[in-house]
Amino acid sequence: MSILSVKNVNKNFGGLKALNNVNLTVDAGTVHAIIGPNGAGKSTLLNCFIGRLEPDTGTVTFDGTSLLGIEPHEINQIGVSRVFQTPEIFGELSLVDNVMIPAFAKRDGIFTLNAWRQIKTETAIRDKAMVMLEDVGLAAKAGDIAGQLSRGDKRRLELAMCLVQDPKLLLLDEPTAGMARADTNNTIDLMKTIAQRGVTMVVIEHDMHVVFSLADKISVLAQGTVIVEDMPENIKGNPKVQEAYLGGAHL
Amino acid sequence: MSLTMNRNDVLLLIGFTIVVFAAPFIFTPIGAGYPDLLQKFAIFGIFALGFNILFGLTGYLSFGHAAFLGVGSYTAVWSFKLLSMNPLPAIFFAILLGGLFSAVIGYISLRRSGIYFSILTLAFAQMCYNLAYSVLTPITNGETGLQLDQSDPRILDTAAGIDYGAALPVSNFFGIDMNSTVETTLFGQTLQFNSGYYFCAVLLILCFFISMRIFRSPFGLMLRAVKSNQNRMSYTGLNTKPYALAAFIISGMYAGLAGGLMAVTDPLAGAERMQWTASGEVVLMTILGGAGTLLGPVIGAGVIKYFENIFSSFNEGILMQAYSFLPETLQHALVSISSLFVGEGWHLTLGALFMLIVIFLPGGLMEGFRRIRTGISRLMGGGKSGKASDRASAAAE
Structure with a gap:
């Protein structure tokens, strides 16, 4: 059952197409990771979930309610909590x-x-x-x-x-950014424990290590578009991902 | 009540009540026991307590709270003129009008934060001052100030058959004149028990109790959250604006009450009460005592009013006497230097004191007391327990 659905979201900053027809479905009780190289539009997308940015077109629906045009505190009150890049x-x-x-x-x-x-x-x-x-x-x-x-x-x-x-949905924006390795591993363990309790999570990350040990499903964002959405084990081998994310190098 | 309050809070409240009621005993030996000054302690204590709920808890620095003080004074005098010389309706309407004005000014000013908020409140207060000084002369009596008159209607008093005769009426609490003073002599000191002071004292204790309840309430915790991190607060499902506005209105009502009490103890109201210097004074009191602490603002108010009184009363003659043991040239040199800091120039002393506090004790006098207490407990029980009590007392603030 999907709890968060993003349909045909577009967002332009001047001439820059930050988000180009993004579609995304997050199922209840799963950990969904959004990865992508710098500038792929990850943070822009997340800001559309929490009322900080308004997409030009498209819809963002959480549990049957549109998240567009409502205040951050209202979004929290309907069950969306957020962890920031800097705590x-x-x-x-x-x-x-x-x-x-x-x-x-x-x-x-x-x-x-x-x-x-x-x-x-x-x-x-x-x-x-x-x-x-x-x-x-x-x-x-x-x-x-x-x-x-x-x-x-x-x-x-x-x-x-x-x-x-x-929370019905927990959004995490690069939860291990700027952390020492030991702290990173501790945080990942903690997130795994939380995930086992059935909390739905959306994790934005560019650290592969974090994502592959945690996510049930991964969406790869590149140049404002979701290029692949699949299980973690299928992502690693996908040539499109290697091309976009790693510039063709092997993992 | 004892169930819902900390034991320390109960003790603090009892101690505070004792000190306030025994003020004529305590302050007479240091030359501050006369009614006029004690009334100022109590009234500015209330003003600073309220200001601290806004500034100490939410961190919003208002530079316009004197406006609500002035509104309270004018309202109280009008209540004396139109309704009754009883202070109860006067302070009731003073609090009400203080609250209404602060709701309007707060609603607009809180659209901005930081320095812009401060500037907006300052601008509003100066507008109020100028309106009171000139434009609204029919209501405020402009430059002269609003005063009582024998021919005032005083509807309630007239209905109750109270006649003040040819004399100018005095505010009275069901027959007790607010300017009546009982004198006794104890250990060679003349103690003055003034009914106006005790009227203010009861309200000061009540205000302190309310402030304590707010500090220890979930609402108080939210106000601290406003100061700490508004971004996190809104992503936690809380609307920061009504919290800040509620704090602004509560502090405006405290200021209205303080202004009303000024008129109760001395029934006249002038525009100078609304001037920016008066707004600045309450900021100084709060910071000097310790912003965000329960007791600090009252102490700050007391210290500033006490120093104002002591230093402004010094003149060259007194200084000459004080330095009379010195050789004449040195005496004259010292007198000419010190005279800058006393009399009209006592603000220079206040400024120096304020600078010292801000630089060496950013937490105000309360931080100083805490350091002394920690120092003593460290001496008594070794380093370890000293650190523990430091943390405990920091948490208690």
Whole structure:
């Protein structure tokens, strides 16, 4: 069953055709990777999912709702969470506060003036946040200030912040970019665990290593067009992919 | 209530209440125990507490909060003129009008952030000031300022059969005059218990309690999130704008109340209350005390008002006396240097103090207290426990 469908999406920046008739279907419960060389249009496409960019033509439908023309917070409220290239967290707040904020957002909606309630009595939310921190291996640091974490830990925290909302779809934009090898492997393991729980994920990546160990299906984007959409094992040998992505060299 | 509040918060609230109520005892020995100054402590404490909810939590730096202070004062005086000399309707309408004005100004200014937001609020406040000073003279009485008059209607008072006779009426809380003072002598000190101060004090404690509830609420956490990362916030399913606007309106209502109380303790209102210097003053108070901390703004307000009072009262004669033990040439040299910093020039002292705080204690006086506390606990219990309590007290802020 498809949860996200992109149909005939075009996007031009001046004379540049960033996206040229892109079609894409993401099935529920799968990990779908979008790969491609630099400038292929990966980030442009992702920005069309989350309300940052409006395609010139075409549709982006999530779970029966169009994602076009609605605000980022509304997109999140219908079940799409996003992990950024550079981890976006609340750097001045404690880890547990960082995870409680999305939990409140999920329960109370886009705005609630609950100025008289006290966080101390919100035990259900706090427990949920602690379980998530446990899951990503940060429970011991729950009281620390988030800004002082390492890059890899920040990414784990960001994943916990997304997962506490039980998203129907998790978008990851180069989740291991700029990370040391050890951090990268840890993050991949964590993403595998998340995938095993049945969370639908769309991963944008150019690190092949990350993609092949994680994805159920891969779409290869080159010059704004999806040139191949297939299982990972078939992608490696595909001559079109080698041509576009690797400039003809063998993997 | 004890169930929903931290033990430390309960202690802080009790301690705060005791200090505020015992203020005439505490501040008389340092020459700050007289009603006029104590009232200023309480009123500017409220003003800074409210400003801190906006600036300390959301990080939006408003340079126009004096506008709401002025609106509160004018509203209170009009309430005295039209309705009653009772301060309750006066502060009720002052809070209401403060809230309405801040809703309009906040709604427009919050379309921008950072420096542009600050400039917009500053522009609005200057507009309010100029309107009050000249254009709206029928309402504000322009340059002279809005004052009470024997012939004011005072509908409610007249209906209740209260007649102030030929004298100019005094604001009174169900018969207790706001300017009445009881004097006693204790240990050779003359203590003054002023009803106007205690009226402000009760409201200050109430405002402190509300501020504490907001700080510890999910809403307060969202306001901190606004300051920390608005991008993450919106991708987390939260609309940042209404949170910032709510904080702006709450702080506007605090400012309205503070302005109203100024009129309660001294029933007149002038446009100068809305000038940008007054807006700047509350920024200084908040930063000096410690933006984003619960107690800091009240302390900042107290310190600035105290120094204003002390330093502006010094003159050359007092300085001459202070340096009289020195040789005459040195005495004259020192006096001519120090006199720049006192009297009319006390702002120079304030500026120097502010610079020192910002450079050496960016977290304000509260950070200074925290450092002292950590230093002491480190001395007492070795390095390890000192670090732990440092973290604990940082988390408590």
